Amino acid sequence: MDNKIKPREQWGSKIGFTLAAVGSAVGLGNIWRFPTRVGDNGGAAYLFVYLIIIALIGVTVMLAELTIGRKTQLNPVGAFRALSKKWTFVGAMGVLAGFVILSFYSVVGGWTIGYIVRSLTGQFSGDTTELFLGLITNPGEPLLWHAVFMALTIGIVFFGIKGGIEKASKILMPALFIMLILVIIRSLTLEGAGAGLSFYLKPDFSEITLSTVVAAIGQAFFSLSLGMGAMITYGSYLNKEENLIKSAAIIPALDTFIAFIAGLAILPAVFAMGVAPNEGAGLAFMTLPGVFAQMPLGGFFGFLFFVLLFFAALTSAISLLEVVVSFVVDQLKWTRAKATTIMGAIIFVLGAFCSLSYADAKIADVFIWAGEPLFDLMDKLGEYLLVIGALLTSIFVGWAWKTENALQEITNGGKFKFGLAKVWSVLIKYVVPVILVIVFFTYFGFLEI
Numbered sequence: 349m350d351n352k353i354k355p356r357e358q359w360g361s362k363i364g365f366t367l368a369a370v371g372s373a374v375g376l377g378n379i380w381r382f383p384t385r386v387g388d389n390g391g392a393a394y395l396f397v398y399l400i401i402i403a404l405i406g407v408t409v410m411l412a413e414l415t416i417g418r419k420t421q422l423n424p425v426g427a428f429r430a431l432s433k434k435w436t437f438v439g440a441m442g443v444l445a446g447f448v449i450l451s452f453y454s455v456v457g458g459w460t461i462g463y464i465v466r467s468l469t470g471q472f473s474g475d476t477t478e479l480f481l482g483l484i485t486n487p488g489e490p491l492l493w494h495a496v497f498m499a500l501t502i503g504i505v506f507f508g509i510k511g512g513i514e515k516a517s518k519i520l521m522p523a524l525f526i527m528l529i530l531v532i533i534r535s536l537t538l539e540g541a542g543a544g545l546s547f548y549l550k551p552d553f554s555e556i557t558l559s560t561v562v563a564a565i566g567q568a569f570f571s572l573s574l575g576m577g578a579m580i581t582y583g584s585y586l587n588k589e590e591n592l593i594k595s596a597a598i599i600p601a602l603d604t605f606i607a608f609i610a611g612l613a614i615l616p617a618v619f620a621m622g623v624a625p626n627e628g629a630g631l632a633f634m635t636l637p638g639v640f641a642q643m644p645l646g647g648f649f650g651f652l653f654f655v656l657l658f659f660a661a662l663t664s665a666i667s668l669l670e671v672v673v674s675f676v677v678d679q680l681k682w683t684r685a686k687a688t689t690i691m692g693a694i695i696f697v698l699g700a701f702c703s704l705s706y707a708d709a710k711i712a713d714v715f716i717w718a719g720e721p722l723f724d725l726m727d728k729l730g731e732y733l734l735v736i737g738a739l740l741t742s743i744f745v746g747w748a749w750k751t752e753n754a755l756q757e758i759t760n761g762g763k764f765k766f767g768l769a770k771v772w773s774v775l776i777k778y779v780v781p782v783i784l785v786i787v788f789f790t791y792f793g794f795l796e797i
C-alpha cells in the first residue's frame with residue numbers, strides 16, 4: 349500500500365489499540381521467562397529492581413517508541429529513515445531482533461501446544477520434570493508444534509493486523525488473569541509454598557548487584573516488547589487523537605502486573621515441589637502441571653490455562669513477525685503474502701535449530717556451541733539486540749530528533765497535558781542512555797559483573 353495515496357490503516361477503536369499493544373506485551377515473557385529470571389537471580393531482590401526499572405526505563409522508552417511510530421506512521425526502518433537518514437540502521441537492527449527472538453519464542457509457543465495435548469491425555473499427574481524433559485528431548489514432537497505455532501502466526505499476519513489481534517485480546521487478557529488467580533490460590537496453599545513466597549517477596553537488598561540490574565533490564569525490554577520497534581509499529585497505526593502518555597503508562601502497568609502475578613503463581617509451587625528455582629527454561633513447565641494435578645477439576649483448568657497461554661504467546665508472536673513483515677512490505681515493496689510466508693519460513697528454520705539444540709545428546713551436539721544450546725544463545729542475542737536498540741532509540745530521541753520535537757508529537761501540539769515532560773526529557777536524554785551504556789559494557793566484558 350502506498351502511504352502517500354491511501355491513508356494508513358488505523359485501529360478500529362481506541363480500546364482496540366491498547367488491547368493489541370497489551371496483547372503484544374503480555375506473553376511467554378511474563379509467564380515463562382519472568383519467573384525463570386526471578387529464580388535465576390535470587391528472587392525478591394530481583395523483583396524489586398525489576399519494578400524500578402519498569403517505571404524508570406520501561407515507561408520512558410515505551411513513550412519514545414510509540415511517539416516515533418505515530419509521528420511517522422511507518423515501520424521502524426522507514427520511521428527512523430523519515431526522521432533522520434543516518435539512523436535507518438536502528439530500525440534494521442530491530443528487524444534482525446524480530447528474527448532472532450521469534451525463532452526461539454515460537455519453539456516455546458510450540459511447547460504450550462504440546463502441553464495442551466498432554467492436558468487432554470491426562471499426563472499432568474505424573475512426574476512433571478519428566479513431563480517437560482520428555483517433550484523437549486524428543487526431536488520430532490517439539491518441531492511439529494513449533495511448525496504449527498509458526499504456521500498460525502504466519503496465517504494471522506498474512507491477513508492483516510486489525511481483525512485477528514484486536515478481537516482475540518479482548519477475551520484473552522481477562523481470561524488469563526482469572527486463570528492465574530486460580531493457580532495462585534492453589535499454589536499458595538500447597539505444603540512448602542511459604543518458602544517460595546518469601547523467596548519472591550522478601551528482598552535481601554544486600555543481594556542486589558550490577559548483574560541483577562542488567563538481568564532486570566533485559567527482561568523488562570523483552571516483556572514490554574521494547575527495543576526492536578514493535579511499539580513503533582503499533583504506534584504507527586495510531587491516530588493523532590490518541591493520548592500517548594496514557595498508553596505508555598497503561599501498557600507497562602498491565603504487563604508488569606501480569607508478570608508479577610505469574611511469579612506469585614509459579615514460585616511458591618516451585619518450592620513446594622522441590623524444583624530448583626534456577627532450573628532454567630523449564631521452570632514454569634515443570635511446576636504448573638503439578639499445581640493442576642492437585643486442583644479440583646485440575647484437568648479442565650490445566651487445559652484452559654495452556655490454551656490461554658498459547659493465545660497470549662500467539663498475540664506476542666504476531667507482533668514480532670509484524671515488525672519484520674511491515675518492513676519488507678513498506679521498504680522492499682513485497683506483497684504482504686510473499687513477505688509473511690518467506691520471512692516466516694526463514695524464522696521457522698532458525699527456530700527448528702533452536703528446538704533441536706535441546707533434543708537428546710546426539711542431535712543437540714550439532715547445535716550446542718561453546719557449551720551453550722543455540723536456543724539459549726538466541727535468547728541472549730535477542731536480549732542484547734533489544735538493549736542496544738533501546739539505547740540507540742533513546743539517544744536518537746534525546747539528541748538527534750530532539751525531545752522538543754518528540755514532545756510536540758506527544759502532546760499533539762499542546763492538546764494533551766504532559767506534566768512530567770521535563771522528567772521524561774531528562775530520563776530519555778541522560779538517565780536511560782547512561783544506564784544502557786553500562787549494561788552494554790557488561791555484555792562485552794568491559795565491566796565485571
Ligand code: TRP
Nearest residue numbers: 373375376377378571573578664
Ligand atoms: N513481550 C512479549 C512477551 O512478553 C514478547 C514480544 C513480543 C517481544 N514482541 C516483542 C519482545 C518485541 C521483544 C520485542 O512475551
